[in-house]
Amino acid sequence: MPIILGIESSCDDTAAAVLKDGSILSNVIANQQIHEQYGGVVPELAARAHLQNIVPVVDQALAQANIDKKDLHAVAYTLGPGLVGSLLVGNSFAKSLAISLNIPLIEVNHMQAHLLVHFEKDLPQPKFPFLGLTVSGGHTQLVLVEDIDHMKVIGETLDDAVGEAFDKAGKMLGLPYPSGPSIDRLAKKGVARIDFAKPKVSDLDFSFSGLKTSILYHLRAKQKEDSQYIANNLNDLCASVQTTIVSIVIEKLTSAVKQTGITEIALGGGVSANSELRNALMANKEWNVYLPPLSLTTDNAAMIALAGAFKFEKGNFGQLHSHAQSRMSF
């Protein structure tokens, strides 16, 4: 079985991981703090930070795995989707390393990798066909996974991604970026007593822009009466935002189960770390829900190496002339 180095650089995390025989030997992630002061990822700064991080992160992943680069059988990297400047760094580094070691390159779709992470050797594995729900800062997709090679997007967001909805709500509440984890933490101390607007989007697509406007208008109106409204009600505001977002996600998932008759459900992406979403899914005894371990929910390179391993088996290798793809279909 191969030893594969995975490299991920699609957004603001520089990550490298080593996979051997389907087991993760190391999974190193360098987060970029620089974006916090801007309340969101600044693409140009992300690309520059990837340049600084990529060599130490790969070095650390190899050292932690106790693997010499000469032992690698392939380099798998994120081809897309993502920020082009960020992707280019991982793309160029992976190509150079593969050429220098004379080993194959493997191109991975980041969104597919968020779902294929469930096939790590020691995790409970979803049975085909299953429904994939990828909920991250940049994407929100419902995916029908017939098998490894046949994945079809059956619903996606028409505007903001679900993580973006958490982050934008958090920004209005004065929370640091990314706000999802803070909202999750504060919501535990609050009561979801405020009603925010839920979107009326047909079929399996999502929309979160109306919720954003609803929060904004609510805050504006309340702050006219009480200038300290946010500070005085922060926990309840977080609980209300979170409950609204989680119920939107669960409603769509319920519709997808009804439409497809499939009750095997696997989650992926940063928002699948959300405790209320996890609890709501685990409480549903009619579905078989697969939640990734927290270390594999947010962007990481272990998922890239795992997705790469499937392609390695089939000899499905990448090309030196492939270029980073900001959008990438399945």
Ligand code: KG4
């Ligand atoms: O998958 P990810 O690491 O990066 C992207 O590909 O975007 O997801 C990051 C997103 C951010 O929007 C962050 O606020 C959200 O995941 N997130 C959470 C939680 N942890 C991370 N959202 C809600 N609750 C959490 N516990």
Ligand code: ZN
């Ligand atoms: Zn992601």
